[in-house]
Amino acid sequence: MHNRLIRAATRDGSIRAAACIATELVETARRCHETSPTATAALGRALIGTMFLGLNLKGEDTLTVRIFGDGPLGGIITQADANYSVRGYVQEPHVHLPPTSQGKLDVGRAVGKDGFIYVTKDLGLKEPYTGSSPLVSGEIAEDFAYFLHQSEQTPAVVALGVLIDRDHTCIAAGGYFIQAFPGAQEDTLAQLEKNIGEVPPVTNLIADGFQEVEILQKVFGNIPFEVLAEEDWRFLCRCGKERLEKILISLGPEELKDMLEKEQGAELRCHFCNKQYHFSREEIEALLEEIRSY
Structure with a gap:
């Protein structure tokens, strides 16, 4: 085929x-x-x-x-x-x-x-x-x-x-x-x-x-x-962890803090290809620090 x-x-x-x-x-x-x-x-x-x-x-x-x-x-x-x-x-x-x-x-x-x-x-x-x-x-x-x-x-x-x-x-x-x-x-x-x-x-x-x-x-x-x-x-999807990191960053610091308080990490799924990405607590903390450094 x-x-x-x-x-x-x-x-x-x-x-x-x-x-x-x-x-x-x-x-x-x-x-x-x-x-x-x-x-x-x-x-x-x-x-x-x-x-x-x-x-x-x-x-x-x-x-x-x-x-x-x-x-x-x-x-x-x-x-x-x-x-x-x-x-x-x-x-x-x-x-x-x-x-x-x-x-x-x-x-x-x-x-x-x-x-x-x-x-x-x-x-x-x-x-x-x-x-x-x-x-x-x-x-x-x-x-x-x-x-x-x-x-x-x-x-x-x-x-x-x-x-x-x-x-x-x-x-x-x-x-x-x-x-x-x-x-x-x-x-x-x-x-x-x-x-x-x-x-x-x-x-x-x-x-x-x-x-x-x-x-x-x-x-x-x-x-x-x-x-x-x-x-x-x-x-073929254009998704990837880097793209989804940008989505998480766009949510803002308050949303990321809320994730850290309620969950040990985050699961994001790409609509286009149904692939799931896991972000650990440490990765979310790193994104939060990145936002604060702007």
């Missing part, structure tokens, strides 16, 4: 695309958070969609997606960076709903469609930029596409899929992303729309052994395109 993403475009650059297979990435997220099948599908789709939105990040740029619907899963928060890393979590990872009448995981009802998607780009400027749009279905792919249409005023197609086995492991995950820009010919767009309507679900393609470029070949049909780049993405 691998987590490869390819970028492509038509020869005139008026239609840009990406496709990825992220089975291992989503399975890593599932193991980290011990998510239910419904939560795995929702988180997996959000992680892949965040990869697509983060394609133009550079340097230390980050992109954070927050999906808040009125369903029982609560919020879904994901983040991508320019180093081809993505991470994320769902607030209620153990929520699982009965399948839909079509026998599919009911992500839409679990997320809920009464809510918003927020996308924050931190490009190293004074203030990060945040855009938002209402959720249209809670199925996540449609919500990403609607956000792109609202924020960039360009039509986009986002297809995301996560296939879960009976033992709750992820056995296929991936998607494709198509965006049309000014200059795209109407007949080309019409043909592309027809092709997309005939493409099987992306998880079916992945389960059948299709590779990323073959997925795009199904989407483009006889429309010529070229692959521009290949990238290997991974589920």
Whole structure:
């Protein structure tokens, strides 16, 4: 298994695309958070969609997606960076709903469609930029596409899929992303729309052994395109003890003193990867001394 993403475009650059297979990435997220099948599908789709939105990040740029619907899963928060890393979590990872009448995981009802998607780009400027749009279905792919249409005023197609086995492991995950820009010919767009309507679900393609470029070949049909780049993405958190030390310091001396009076140390858990960090009494005392020396 691998987590490869390819970028492509038509020869005139008026239609840009990406496709990825992220089975291992989503399975890593599932193991980290011990998510239910419904939560795995929702988180997996959000992680892949965040990869697509983060394609133009550079340097230390980050992109954070927050999906808040009125369903029982609560919020879904994901983040991508320019180093081809993505991470994320769902607030209620153990929520699982009965399948839909079509026998599919009911992500839409679990997320809920009464809510918003927020996308924050931190490009190293004074203030990060945040855009938002209402959720249209809670199925996540449609919500990403609607956000792109609202924020960039360009039509986009986002297809995301996560296939879960009976033992709750992820056995296929991936998607494709198509965006049309000014200059795209109407007949080309019409043909592309027809092709997309005939493409099987992306998880079916992945389960059948299709590779990323073959997925795009199904989407483009006889429309010529070229692959521009290949990238290997991974589920990787940016947390570490030093980062969490800064969080403890930011709590201030009174909060740290309170910790010392009530506990022998502190346990901090990273939301993004579920990793737990222990700070001993001596370490907290050292942080307190550091604050006093400022």
